[in-house]
Amino acid sequence: MIKSLEINERLEKYISDHTNDLHPVQKELLKYNDTLGQTKKMQISISQAYFFQFFIRTNNIKNILEVGTFTGYSALSMGLVLPKDGKITCLDINKDTSEVANNFFKKAKLDDKIKINLAPAIDSLIKLKNTKEKFDMIFIDADKENYKNYYNLSLELIKNSGFIIIDNVLWKGEVADPKKNDQLTNLIREFNSFIKKDDRIEKTILPLGDGITICRKI
């Protein structure tokens, strides 16, 4: 059986050195997140961001919704490859990290394209549903307790053939460890089983970062 690679920081750097150069503001944001200690692990990995950029470019994605923005690394990375008429709506509840994110968006001259809605994401998603706006891609990366709600609301907000990408679905590998039975691991397991049965979408799980599921609305 082919073993998967463990992507440590050295390998992550090698990937960076052999993909596209990071934008100076991405570098600055990564440095900032490094100062945050444990909280840094909220941020998506550098490889995930490269994958999202490739995915956005190759699928002609213009209108993105992000659920869970933190200090902005995922949104900034996606924003950097958007076409002129592209935009990102970010949903987050944390005023302080959203302020940090907004400053980085401004530094990268992306503040006209990336806007944060500061509110509980469920409320924002319901409001968006009423506007009838539809998205090409939705990235879910907020509180795991609400993953199923975010996913169900996202299905109403995504265009036909649009993509919903969900982060942390492999939960440090613990979803497959029978010894792990804490509440969050079980929530992710339940969510993954729910997605498996959902025939409204095509899906695949990729072991990128903490594991992502990519769904395409049929």
Ligand SMILES: C[S@@+](CC[C@H](N)C(=O)[O-])C[C@H]1O[C@@H](n2cnc3c(N)ncnc32)[C@H](O)[C@@H]1O
């Ligand atoms: C894992 S972090 C997002 C990381 C981000 N995508 C990145 O790559 O840097 C999760 C975010 O979800 C936000 N969050 C948690 N519960 C929320 C809720 N109920 N509504 C909106 N945002 C929420 C947190 O404030 C946090 O910024």
